[in-house]
Amino acid sequence: xxxxxxxxxxxxxxxxxxxxxxxxxxxxxxxxxxxxxxxxxxxxxxxxxxxxxxxxxxxxxxxxxxxxxxxxxxxxxxxxxxxxx
Numbered sequence: 001x002x003x004x005x006x007x008x009x010x011x012x013x014x015x016x017x018x019x020x021x022x023x024x025x026x027x028x029x030x031x032x033x034x035x036x037x038x039x040x041x042x043x044x045x046x047x048x049x050x051x052x053x054x055x056x057x058x059x060x061x062x063x064x065x066x067x068x069x070x071x072x073x074x075x076x077x078x079x080x081x082x083x084x085x
């Protein structure tokens with residue numbers, strides 16, 4: 001390896017860590033009459049709240065080259081109610 005001589009590596013060959021995303025869902029259907037019902041639903045994304053970092057900076061000119069500077073969303077939860085008729 002000689003400094004200043006182009007090599008045979010792909011551009012931006014490095015990549016960030018993988019994604020460890022656990023999704024959990026729970027729902028309950030409640031019958032009101034023969035033709036109507038409610039559905040209550042709860043969902044969690046990234047349930048165990050693992051840090052999910054984005055790829056490192058791949059610009060050679062940048063002062064933060066090779067550093068991971070951002071992450072994906074943390075745990076997100078949502079609740080929904082649906083009325084079926």
